[in-house]
Structure formats: C-alpha cells, structure tokens
Amino acid sequence: MQTQLAPEFQGTARGREAESILRKCVHCGFCTATCPTYQLLGDELDGPRGRIYLIKQVLEGATPTRKTQQHLDRCLTCRNCESTCPSGVQYGHLVDIGRAVVEEKVPRPTGERAVRWLLKEGLSSPLFGPAMKLGQAVRGLLPGALQAKVPAPRPAGAWPTRAHPRQVLMLAGCVQPSMSPNINAATARVLDAAGIQALVAPEAGCCGAVKFHLNDHGGGLAQMRANIDAWWPFVQQGAEALVMNASGCGVMVKDYGHLLRDDPAYADKAARISALTRDLSELLPDLVPALKPKLARRPDPQRVVAYHPPCTQQHGQQLRGGVERGLGELGFTVQLARNEAHLCCGSAGTYSVLEPQIAYELRDRKLGHLGELQPAVIASANIGCITHLQSGTATPVRHWVELLDEALQA
Structure with a gap:
C-alpha cells in the first residue's frame, strides 16, 4: 500500500512504524472474513481493511472526525485479522497508533471521557479490591448490568509454602x-x-x-x-x-x-x-509428566469441558491447542466449539463496558456455540473472558488451571 505521511508524522517513531505496517497491506480483504465487528455490522469501516484506510488517511493529513473515532473504538483488538492476514500486517500495533493520534485530534464528550478515565485509573487502583469486596457483599441488590461485572465471591484456598529449586x-x-x-x-x-x-x-x-x-x-x-x-x-x-x-x-x-x-x-x-x-x-508439556502420577482420581471422561481460547491467546500470542492437548493427556474431555471457535467472545478488556451492545451480542453468539457441546463446565484462560461469559450462562465458567487444581486436590 502506497503511503505519503503528513509532515507532522514524518521522521517520528510512530510515523515510521505505522508506515512500515501500512506498506505490508495489499488490500486483499481476507481479514474482513474473520472480523467479529464486520460480521455483526456489515460496514467496511468496521472491519480491519476499512480501519486501516481510516488510519492511513489521518496519517496522510486528513482531519479525523467523531465517526473516525467511533469506527476505531468499535474494534475489539482481538487480532483475529492478524491470524488471517497472508501479508503479516501487524494490525494490533497499527490500531494503537491510529487511536492515539485520533484521540489527540478529536475531543470526546464529557461523559465518555469520565467513563474512560474511571476505567483506566480505577481498574489498576489499590481501591479496586475494597470496591469489589463491597460490590460482592451487596451483589444481590445491584442492577443486572453491574451485577454481571461483579462475580460471586470464591475463596482462594491455601498458597503452597514449599520451596523448590x-x-x-x-x-x-x-x-x-x-x-x-x-x-x-x-x-x-x-x-x-x-x-x-x-x-x-x-x-x-x-x-x-x-x-x-x-x-x-x-x-x-x-x-x-x-x-x-x-x-x-x-x-x-x-x-x-x-x-x-x-x-x-x-x-x-x-x-x-x-x-x-x-x-x-x-x-x-x-x-x-x-x-x-x-x-x-506453554508450561503444560513440562507439567503433564510430573502431574500424571499425582492425579489420584482421573477426571470423568463423560464430563465435557468446553474450552474457549481467548483472542489474546490464540491470535495475540499465536498459541493454539496447548490447553486442549495438555488437559486431554491428563484425562479431561476437552472440546472447542464446532463453529466460530476463532471469534471473540466480546469481553476484550474494557470493551464490554464501552461497547455493551456489540459485546453482549458476541457473548450470546459464543455461548450458543459452546452450549451445543452440552458441557459440564466452560473453561477459558483470561479473567475478562471468564467474567463476561459467566454473566450470560448458568453453566460454570472457570479458568482451566482451576479444573486441574481440583483434580489434583481430589
């Protein structure tokens, strides 16, 4: 893709990086086939190819608008497009640059700014823990939308005290x-x-x-x-x-x-x-031989674990199949959804708060596919996915390591 950066971006670190990424894109459109927001909304500008063009225009000097900002906001940053792209376009890095540039040029409404500030400051604040405990204490009294973000309290159990080399x-x-x-x-x-x-x-x-x-x-x-x-x-x-x-x-x-x-x-x-x-x-190949003899009771082979691989695992880190293979070797019956296992569940960090309509539509779609497996439990590998999926189903949603821990404790 030909580019001609505006003077303000020429010679800058983010300008050089963005230009390098843009020039890899051949405008083939393979990415649109696996983009969750494009599938739901059907708008070219709500798919990776369209967003790449929006970012390119801004970096070449076009004035971004509120609509530009909204199309970039609606991206889940699931990076499914990176798994699909035959040219190796690093879309995740590009969209971070594009969003930051547009943020500097397009003022947000006051309410939107306040919500985003609360999320970025509140979630990493030392006050988050006490606030969550308070929310869990009155969870039954909370409105449904807020209750979905406050999981029921569960004890952590003992932390091991043995030292190992x-x-x-x-x-x-x-x-x-x-x-x-x-x-x-x-x-x-x-x-x-x-x-x-x-x-x-x-x-x-x-x-x-x-x-x-x-x-x-x-x-x-x-x-x-x-x-x-x-x-x-x-x-x-x-x-x-x-x-x-x-x-x-x-x-x-x-x-x-x-x-x-x-x-x-x-x-x-x-x-x-x-x-x-x-x-x-990634440690499972090393852990399995050591853990096999310690499983006092083998997992019930009739108890299906439906595994949802988070986007940050299968697309961001390009790790696929490790959990299924590892747990399978330890006796678990682990299955992926037969359809759309590659698609995002809609959690995507703070996305489910900022874009709830899309997030919940993707959640329900994901749970529908997982439910076809009639699982005893749904497993995942990211706290955001676990909380988001649990808000839409009565089937327990757990981290896969919790299931392995329970089998070892048994």
Whole structure:
C-alpha cells in the first residue's frame, strides 16, 4: 500500500512504524472474513481493511472526525485479522497508533471521557479490591448490568509454602486477585505439585494494557517500567520464566520489548522480560509428566469441558491447542466449539463496558456455540473472558488451571 505521511508524522517513531505496517497491506480483504465487528455490522469501516484506510488517511493529513473515532473504538483488538492476514500486517500495533493520534485530534464528550478515565485509573487502583469486596457483599441488590461485572465471591484456598529449586515469577494482576483469587492460588498449587515454586513480586501491578489500550500510552508505559523494576531482582536471581495465567496480560508483557525498544534505560531489560514471559499453557508439556502420577482420581471422561481460547491467546500470542492437548493427556474431555471457535467472545478488556451492545451480542453468539457441546463446565484462560461469559450462562465458567487444581486436590 502506497503511503505519503503528513509532515507532522514524518521522521517520528510512530510515523515510521505505522508506515512500515501500512506498506505490508495489499488490500486483499481476507481479514474482513474473520472480523467479529464486520460480521455483526456489515460496514467496511468496521472491519480491519476499512480501519486501516481510516488510519492511513489521518496519517496522510486528513482531519479525523467523531465517526473516525467511533469506527476505531468499535474494534475489539482481538487480532483475529492478524491470524488471517497472508501479508503479516501487524494490525494490533497499527490500531494503537491510529487511536492515539485520533484521540489527540478529536475531543470526546464529557461523559465518555469520565467513563474512560474511571476505567483506566480505577481498574489498576489499590481501591479496586475494597470496591469489589463491597460490590460482592451487596451483589444481590445491584442492577443486572453491574451485577454481571461483579462475580460471586470464591475463596482462594491455601498458597503452597514449599520451596523448590525451580522458581518462576507470576504476575498477580490488577483485577484478578479481587475478582477471582482462586486462579492465582490454583496456579501456584499446580506448579508446586510439579516441583516448581511460584513467586510474586509485591511491587508489580497492572501489566499496562488497560491504560495503553485506552490511549494513555504514557501511563501504560510507566506501569510497564515499574513492573520491570519489580521483577528484575528475581530475574537476576535466576527465575526461569515469567508465567502468565491471564492471556491478556501475557500478550502485553510479551510486547514490552517492542514498546520500550527506544527507551535507553529499559530497552534491554524489557526485551529480556518479554523473552522470559510464558503463557501458563506453554508450561503444560513440562507439567503433564510430573502431574500424571499425582492425579489420584482421573477426571470423568463423560464430563465435557468446553474450552474457549481467548483472542489474546490464540491470535495475540499465536498459541493454539496447548490447553486442549495438555488437559486431554491428563484425562479431561476437552472440546472447542464446532463453529466460530476463532471469534471473540466480546469481553476484550474494557470493551464490554464501552461497547455493551456489540459485546453482549458476541457473548450470546459464543455461548450458543459452546452450549451445543452440552458441557459440564466452560473453561477459558483470561479473567475478562471468564467474567463476561459467566454473566450470560448458568453453566460454570472457570479458568482451566482451576479444573486441574481440583483434580489434583481430589
């Protein structure tokens, strides 16, 4: 694709990156076939190809409008288009640049600005935990829309205390410890059963994804630097990996090296952190042989686990099949939806708050396909997907590591 950047973007870091990405696009349209918003809305500008053209026009000097902003906002950033693209267009990086540029040029209505500020500041705030506890205490009194965002409280269980020669770092996350604390504890117990000690750096916080994807790039990068500072002593002491049990955080941390590549103080450290980062599913080939003898009771083969692979796992990190294979080797009956397993469930970080109509339509569509499997439980690998899907079904929705933890405990 031919480009001619406007003078204000020529020679800038984001101008060079955007131009490099744009020139890979051949306008083939394969991406529209797998774009959830294009499938729902049928508008070329609500698909990747159309959004790429909008971003190109802005970078070439066209004045963006409120409609430009809305078309970019409606993108889920699921990156399904990247899995489909034959030319290797890095759409996720491009849309981050495009949104940030448009944000600077198109003022939002006051109410919209307030909601976005509350999300980016509130979700990573130390006050989120107490607020969630209060919400859970009065959950039955909350209106339906808010109740859907407040999962019922569940105990975390004991954190293992044994020390092991093999050690890995874990990111506790910003919302997961309050919304579903058992996920982190279950991860630590499963790793412990395999002879691996899970360590948490107390100073590490939000991975930076919430602020970064809400166009506060400065705030997101500051959180990334703070995490690197918190993790670095553990890296120097020999932690063999940084393990992520929330795929949304995992895809962000794996991108630290790219996002901080021009920061002389952090570029090398960020690259090292990204290289060490592993989705929890990537450890399964190592865990399975150690865990098999410890399963006192084999999982019921008639109990179907319907697995929903998050977009941040299957498209953002390009990891497919690992959870199904690993749990299958351990005796679970794991199935993907027969249709549209590649499509987003509509959670997409803060998307389900900002674009609820599209988000819930995608959720119900996803649950319809998963329900065809008549599962005893639905499993996923990201706290956002788990909470979003659970709000639309009575079938339990759990993180896959919780199911493995329960089988080990049995």
